[in-house]
Amino acid sequence: MDGHPSLSRAGGIALVVVPLAFLAYFFLYPLLTVLVTGFTSDGRLDLGPIQTVLGRSALLNVAWFTLWQAVASTLLTVLLALPAANVMARYEFPGKSFVRAAIVVPFVLPTVVVGSAFLALLGPDGPLGIDLRQTIWAILIAHVFFNYSIVVRTVSAYWERIDPALGEAAQMLGAGRMSVFLRVTLPMLRPAIASAASLVFLFTFTSFGIILILGGLSHATIEVEIWRQATGLINFEVAAALAFLQIVGISVTLFLYSRYQERKTVQFGHRRSARPIGQMSRGQRWHVLGNLLVMLLLLGTPLFVLIDRSLRGGSGYSFDAYSGLGEQVAGLAAPATTAIWNSARFALVATVLAVAIGLAAATVIAYRRGWLARSFDALLMLPLGTSAVTLGFGFLLALDAPLDLRTSIWIIPIAHAMVAIPFVVRTAVPVMRSVRHRLREAAAMLGAPPERVWQEIDLPLVARAGLIGAGFAFAVSLGEFGATSFLALPSNPTLPTAIFRLLGRPGTESFTNAMALSTLLMIGTTVTILLIERLRRDGLGDF
């Protein structure tokens, strides 16, 4: 595709400089400060902190635990999600579009909400009657819950495009069902599975909120340990060294991910029609039904129990936890309504920032060719791969001069925007690129001068991408916990930090209050995401 014709020179420069400046000051500078802290003392190179980390068996155990729980979570998620991906790709059933939208909900839920839900489900008062808190099982199940939809959606979208005739051809050549799957389907799916799995690995490797809430003191990932060292033990050097180790791990994963991502863009052809219920064999019906049941149990139960617990205080059902939101409760320095108000306005500001900067960057990536676009693309992926905790830690270390932003509450939406920008860019770039040049030619042939072409053809399509990006940014900001846990003062909490504080207190009342706030947060993010899903499905995939 050609460069976009109607970008003026000054506008073009602004599109590069503004995102770059924002990224430099609010991402690269804090990150570098973290690294410098880990490697120097009094202005001189000092490998002490790194040696401390590598030499202390407790810290090495943390690294080892981080790695194996991530691998286990990933394997478990892929194993459970593959059959479901097959169902979503190959079969048609009533309510399928609802299921497709609904399974995304867990993925976008704030980690604090997921933690709360599984505390309610797997705690001593849960419906199962077994206490799995502080065990690896609680963590693994919560990770599967959280990441199930990534695998289902990525793999099924890919699977849909693989012509069933390929499998049929293999069958006619004498391959049994199992060997069709192993020798034809699986090899073709491999890029999609690998790409989804590396994302799941990345998310579980840097898991923070879920481990903090469900793992207790006995389980810690590197992410949790950074937070503990920095905020609890005020051991900045060790925290920074841990952050460095984590960045190395993430970089390797991201590198592998981007390699598979490139291969994933191979097209196999158009979407094939899925098999409707009427044409399914008995076995196929059980396959579909069974997977839907797994989805319902795995994804539905925790959320149901969460809502249920928010309505049960000490005795019987009541709305006490909700009607008392405006009052001062034990464990919170401010009433819960303050947290709701903070979360809402921070999300709004973060959304505006993320969309403005994300769209500017996306324009450069989508319409420019060459090294500038490529390096911009890579640069903007970095925040996605940097853990939120490291970012929050970096803000804490770095942003005291020239003007001290750490005490300003606006530091929070800026951090949120930084986390959300990659999502906006990821949404907008494919849409901008998908505006086929042919459409612009068609508009020109119908008499549209270049500026009208931009206004009539690009803008309506990009605007929708912007709206979707805004939705993502809003949801991300509402639920952001890792960076916020460094930046939000107890007197000025956001919903996630308020929930975390409440969960840390003993007593039924605090627990019920935490469940009520989690429910509200869940509703907020779910509504946002379902609105986005609607926009997405309105034909956006079709050009």
Next chain:
Amino acid sequence: MLQCLRLSVVFEDTYALDAVNLTVHDGEIVAVMGPSGCGKTTLLRAVAGLQPLDIGTVTWDGRNLRDVPPHQRGFGFMFQDYALFPHLSVRGNVEFGLRMQGAAAQHRTDRIRTVLDTVGLTGYDDRPVHELSGGEQQRVALARTLAPAPRLILLDEPIGALDRDLREHLTAEMRAIFARVGVTALYVTHDRDEAFAIADTVAVMNRGRLVRKGTPQELWADPQHEFVARMLGFGPVLDGKVNNGWADIGWTRVATDLPDGEHRLVVPPHAIRVAADGPNAGTVSNCAFRSGEYAVEFSVADVTLSATSRRRFDVGDRIMFHIAPASLLAVHE
């Protein structure tokens, strides 16, 4: 009147267009026919102004269009993949060109109704374009192209993506619409029947060059070029020697009015007649039932000929046939 003079476009090292001269008179429909990669789409895009020229000029009524950008040429372009705007309804698509002209709302409404009626999509105004079938999308694209009443319409394989029945139906329909609306058009296709059905004049292109131009009848009566003969489905090219009214092609002699000398000759498909009393004999290599008759392929010496027959042959059968006198045509490379 459109005039193209010595149009040349170079891609890397090859000429996509090599000094093409072409005129389209007002009210004329010219089909440009050729195999894929012959440069016909490049020619169309060059006329539209979407493809910069390396050499040559495009003029309209004597005015050089070199500095006129595509959107100011007043030409319409119908793309092979239609390029319908996915975010607009049928009405939005058809209305687009009218809005660019700054037409008044009332005029736009009337015009949209007229063109949608013309293409047989009455009442489709509010349908999203991605819900339409391939044939319906083709009609929307045609309506969108016709709506601003462009002085020249450029069509790039406009029905190439559709299945055969629909293609034949739409060819006839488009011909009728063009006649009714009175358009001037340049129509690109790789299909001989489509070109003959739709155009007043057919231009044959090969490797960036315009090889031959004429009415369908003229082309059929005298293809002149081997390439054109092959595009028209004529039989194999034979080497022959004409002497005193007789053409000697090795295995037989046919009466001819060609001048004496060596010639490259082709046999028009209708010139071979299967008959038991025919003077020539061949061996059947293939026989297929088609449209009430048998299409027979047979070999004589080392050439393969084809003809239609009312009776069936088996492979290996002997077949007797006539070649009509004065039917052989001389071609050159």
